[in-house]
Amino acid sequence: MSSVKQRPILGGCFTVEGRLSRFNISCGENQSMLVLGVENVVERGNIVARRWIVGLFGFVLIVGISLCMRPMQAASPLQPVLGVTGLPPLPTELELTPLKVLETGPTDFKLPAATLMAQSGPHQVTVLADPTNYGDRFTTDIYGQAVQNQFIAVLHETVGSAQSAINLFRTPHPRDEDQVSYHTLIGRDGTVYYIVPPEKRAFGAGNSVFNGPNGPETVRTNPDFPPSVNNFAYHVSLETPGDGINNRRHHSGYTQAQYDSLAWLLAQTTIPDSRITTHQAVDRSGTRIDPRSFDSQRFFSLLRHYPTRAGLPG
Numbered sequence: 001m002s003s004v005k006q007r008p009i010l011g012g013c014f015t016v017e018g019r020l021s022r023f024n025i026s027c028g029e030n031q032s033m034l035v036l037g038v039e040n041v042v043e044r045g046n047i048v049a050r051r052w053i054v055g056l057f058g059f060v061l062i063v064g065i066s067l068c069m070r071p072m073q074a075a076s077p078l079q080p081v082l083g084v085t086g087l088p089p090l091p092t093e094l095e096l097t098p099l100k101v102l103e104t105g106p107t108d109f110k111l112p113a114a115t116l117m118a119q120s121g122p123h124q125v126t127v128l129a130d131p132t133n134y135g136d137r138f139t140t141d142i143y144g145q146a147v148q149n150q151f152i153a154v155l156h157e158t159v160g161s162a163q164s165a166i167n168l169f170r171t172p173h174p175r176d177e178d179q180v181s182y183h184t185l186i187g188r189d190g191t192v193y194y195i196v197p198p199e200k201r202a203f204g205a206g207n208s209v210f211n212g213p214n215g216p217e218t219v220r221t222n223p224d225f226p227p228s229v230n231n232f233a234y235h236v237s238l239e240t241p242g243d244g245i246n247n248r249r250h251h252s253g254y255t256q257a258q259y260d261s262l263a264w265l266l267a268q269t270t271i272p273d274s275r276i277t278t279h280q281a282v283d284r285s286g287t288r289i290d291p292r293s294f295d296s297q298r299f300f301s302l303l304r305h306y307p308t309r310a311g312l313p314g
């Protein structure tokens with residue numbers, strides 16, 4: 001009763017604020033009836049208040065649970081990375097112009113010594129993959145968490161020929177599970193093929209984790225697939241020798257031209273030695289063993305000859 005306000009109305013009758021007005025208690029009625037009516041109304045008021053409190057509590061609970069569960073749901077669209085530094089850029093058209101000069105000879109092109117000197121680095125070709133086979137790098141994962149991994153370089157081998165790999169990447173693959181690519185491929189003769197622009201995410205290592213100096217690193221950008229290193233990886237593949245086009249654990253290895261080109265390519269990056277890894281090392285599917293027969297000592301000794309590597313951490 002104490003919580004119910006009562007006030008006189010015209011004619012000396014009583015009513016109670018709010019919902020009680022519908023009781024319409026009029027003058028002259030039995031006082032006990034009036035009290036009973038008021039008690040009933042107060043009781044109903046309490047029930048309504050309790051229902052409101054329970055409802056409000058439920059609402060707060062649902063909102064709280066929703067907020068807690070938020071990381072499990074797809075967040076707002078992932079934000080693409082617009083540009084990168086520290087990775088080899090695609091060569092400009094000028095750099096890719098064949099450095100061949102027509103000489104007086106009737107049938108063939110020759111490379112004058114001066115032109116050869118002008119070409120820095122190995123022979124380079126841009127053969128971009130079909131856009132279905134690569135995607136954006138993202139600044140957030142599917143949970144909406146910011147991701148700021150430094151780049152890693154992941155080394156692979158083609159198993160087939162360079163040409164068959166390039167043909168595969170240039171073929172549109174609408175289904176997510178069929179999409180594959182590397183950023184760069186190095187042929188047996190040392191030719192560097194640029195396949196995916198460095199600012200884009202190549203699909204080189206599906207289910208993968210990089211166990212680096214900062215602990216395990218992996219990023220989930222697709223709710224339908226396990227997390228992977230692709231969001232922060234620069235994928236480079238070496239063309240497999242003829243005796244390696246099988247699933248044996250070893251083959252005759254890579255050419256000197258391939259090691260030279262690989263060192264030249266990665267010398268242009270800011271990726272430290274400790275973040276240069278292999279597909280086998282990052283793979284979590286238990287099925288990848290590439291690049292087989294890779295001589296990492298031989299590669300790193302070439303890489304460290306580049307002055308650009310001097311200031312990088314090991």
Ligand SMILES: [Zn+2]
Pocket residue numbers: 155156157204279288290
């Ligand atoms: Zn691989």
